[in-house]
Every structure is written in structure tokens, then in C-alpha cells.
Amino acid sequence: MTELAIRQNGNTPALTDEQPQHPGSELVAWAESAVAANNIAQSLAKTSFVPKAFQGKPDEVTAAILAGQEMGLSPMAALRSMHVIQGTAGLSAIALRGLVQAHGHEMWTEESTSTRAIVCGRRKGSTQEERVTWSMDRATKAGFPAKNPNYKSQPQSMLLARATSECARLIAADVLMGMPYSSEELADESDETAPATKTRKISRKKPEPVAPEPEVVAPAPDEDAEPESRADAEPVHDEPLWPEAAQPGTQPTQ
Known part of the structure; x- marks a missing residue:
């Protein structure tokens, strides 16, 4: 009986195990599982029942659930057992x-x-x-x-x-x-x-400027002050510097 005759009679061929599935059927099923896993992850990521590394990260929770499902782990078992280290996931x-x-x-x-x-x-x-x-x-x-x-x-x-x-x-x-x-x-x-390697922190703070010492200025001499010693005083002549006869402007006596 041809396929046209079957359709005209109102009958549809029954699917058997021998008939191959569509090549994309497994991918479609996986995508549906991913959507369901993401719906679960949206709620789980807000709770403290998931490890701290997964909290607030629904996409990470979704990936963990899907990876665990492929190995036969339940969603919660996968989240408790899985750890991501430097971008690579691993089970304990x-x-x-x-x-x-x-x-x-x-x-x-x-x-x-x-x-x-x-x-x-x-x-x-x-x-x-x-x-x-x-x-x-x-x-x-x-x-x-x-x-x-x-x-x-x-x-x-x-x-x-x-x-x-x-x-x-x-x-x-x-x-x-x-x-x-x-x-x-x-x-x-x-x-x-x-x-972590311990390193000594070197201070980069600039030193505070040091104020210059005040210049010491010697006091000006006091002209009215008496000299401390005779040697410092101006010489005083009680006698004329020249003999009377030799003084200029005078005539010698007869």
C-alpha cells in the first residue's frame, strides 16, 4: 500500500523503533532541558542552599545542572559537588x-x-x-x-x-x-x-621640607658706647705733634 493510499484511508503509519529519529531531535530535547534548568536556576541562585560561588549567578547554576545531568547527578548534588577553578569545572x-x-x-x-x-x-x-x-x-x-x-x-x-x-x-x-x-x-x-608572597611596602611619601636656620647677623657697633680697652680707643694726644718752632704758620722767637 502506498503512502497516498494510507492517507486516503485516514490511517497514519505507526512509529517503530526501527524508524530513525530526526538528527536534531536530541539537540531539541537538550535545549528544552536547558530551558527547564534555567528556570530552576533563577530560583536556586537566590538562596543559600547553593555554594557561595554560584549564588546570584543563574547562568552558572544552569551550566552546573546540565553538566551534572549528563553524568546522572541531581541538580542539588551537582551544585554541591562541582567547583570552578580558573575557568575549568571539576567534581570533588x-x-x-x-x-x-x-x-x-x-x-x-x-x-x-x-x-x-x-x-x-x-x-x-x-x-x-x-x-x-x-x-x-x-x-x-x-x-x-x-x-x-x-x-x-x-x-x-x-x-x-x-x-x-x-x-x-x-x-x-x-x-x-x-x-x-x-x-x-x-x-x-x-x-x-x-x-601570596609577602613584600615589604616602601613608603613613597615625600619628606617634609626643613625650615632654613635663621641667619645670624652681628649687631651694629654702638658709637656712644665706651671702648672696652685702651687699645680699642682712639689715641689722645696731650702734647702737640710738632714742636712749637716747627709748627706751621708761626715765626721763630728772637
Whole structure:
């Protein structure tokens, strides 16, 4: 029966699983999910139930919800587990571990101290076991303690996070395709967590001008004052300077 005959009879062909879907149908469905996620984000961004980094940022909340949805996380779980460090989003190590275990894969901690962490894992249906060791010596050689002060304040947690993240990728890379690196790993590579270098502040204030010392002027001599010594006084002649006979304008006596 032709398609025209089917339409004339008022019948419509039933859709079956064998019939291919429209190439853009998945994109349309994703766009509809994005609109729904944004509607939720507009309300969540105003509350204190979302992390501080997402508060007042509905677009960031929308992106986090959509990214978490692709990995099977609920909106609130995605917001609590996701961190953006220098423009790159990452899940916490415990969230990566939870996703791996939720898909039926096994992960367990063999050792966890302040100097070494050993995490093991096995993929579902496999007998091969993966074993990852992270020590403080390994972290120091990579330069992480110099960038991330958490290696000094809580070394056990940081080493366990590194071992957990690496083991999760080894046994379940397909589960973590959307976000393969943990936020702890991103922080180790970031300069945002590096301690600030203390610098001495040099004052640029101009010195205040110093007033010049007053010029000392010697007092003028007092003409009416008597001289202190005879040597300073003008000579006084009681006798004439010339003999009487030699004085000019006089005639010698006979």
C-alpha cells in the first residue's frame, strides 16, 4: 500500500523503533532541558542552599545542572559537588568516587595516612584490579605543596583525593567523560591557591621640607658706647705733634 493510499484511508503509519529519529531531535530535547534548568536556576541562585560561588549567578547554576545531568547527578548534588577553578569545572574526588560506585564499579581504600594513600578499584565484571599510590614525596616532586597549602594543613585528605581521582579514571573513564578531573587536582595546578608572597611596602611619601636656620647677623657697633680697652680707643694726644718752632704758620722767637 502506498503512502497516498494510507492517507486516503485516514490511517497514519505507526512509529517503530526501527524508524530513525530526526538528527536534531536530541539537540531539541537538550535545549528544552536547558530551558527547564534555567528556570530552576533563577530560583536556586537566590538562596543559600547553593555554594557561595554560584549564588546570584543563574547562568552558572544552569551550566552546573546540565553538566551534572549528563553524568546522572541531581541538580542539588551537582551544585554541591562541582567547583570552578580558573575557568575549568571539576567534581570533588568523593563525587567522582560516588559516580563510579553508582555504576556498579568497585573502589576501596587500602591505606590512608599523612604520608601515603593507596586506593584500589575494579571495573564491574572484570577481575583486573587497579592500584594507585600517592605519597608526599610524589606530590612534592610534582610541586603541589608549594602551590596548594592544603598539603601542609591536611595532607592525608589531599593524598587520598589524588589517589581516588586517578583510580576512578582507570576503571571507569566512560562514566567521567564529562568531567574527568577532580577539583582537588585542578587546585594543584592552579595559581589561585598559591600562598601570596609577602613584600615589604616602601613608603613613597615625600619628606617634609626643613625650615632654613635663621641667619645670624652681628649687631651694629654702638658709637656712644665706651671702648672696652685702651687699645680699642682712639689715641689722645696731650702734647702737640710738632714742636712749637716747627709748627706751621708761626715765626721763630728772637
